Amino acid sequence: MELSPTTQKFVLHWGEMGTRWGVNRTVAQIHALLFCSNQPLNAEDIADTLNVARSNVSNSLKELQGWGLVRVTHAVADRRDHFVAHQDIWDIFRVVMDERKKRELDPTLALLRECADGAKDDPALDTATHAKMAAMLEFMEMLMRAYDDFKHLPPATLKRLLKMGGTVAQFLGSDSKDAKP
Secondary structure: OOOOHHHHHHHHHHHHHHHHOOOOHHHHHHHHHHHHOOOOEEHHHHHHHHOOOHHHHHHHHHHHHHHOOEEEEEEOOEEEEEEEEOOOHHHHHHHHHHHHHHHHHHHHHHHHHHHHHHHOOOOOOOHHHHHHHHHHHHHHHHHHHHHHHHOOOOHHHHHHHHHHOHHHHHHHOOOOOOOOO
16 A cells, blocks of 8 residues: 555654654554545555554554554455544544543542542651642542543534633633732
8 A cells, every 4th residue: 555645744743743642653653544544454454554564563453452543344355354443533532532541640640549648647748748749639630520521522512612712711710819920
């Protein structure tokens, strides 16, 4: 499969961005390739197109399936598995956010709660550090509540909300004690 220069640029960049987000480059490139593809691809086509080892493609596809970003489909008269990526950008965003929350934020929140409980019985913990941990816990809990509120909104509502940008902040007004210079 020959990629157009623009598609190739997108796939390569998505791989680069994946590494910055803590995702394996090949995993991100395969996701980008499947997202851009107008038909399901089998692992051999993916390996040939990206010039990566078939075993790397297989492991990467399992990871993408684990994240829920890619699913298996089948083609008539072809026994091989073919793969397709979610095509709805809002769906991709939700899947990634849910997985990142589950893998990164939920364990952090659990640890912060554990530290808050342990702080009560830790005479060596100074007051300033305890206050910082409590503020972090309060922030994370507020962030998770907001996430839970927003994750169920339909894409059209989220889009309108995002387009409003600073208008919401202007409507709510500024609390001068919270404002940063």
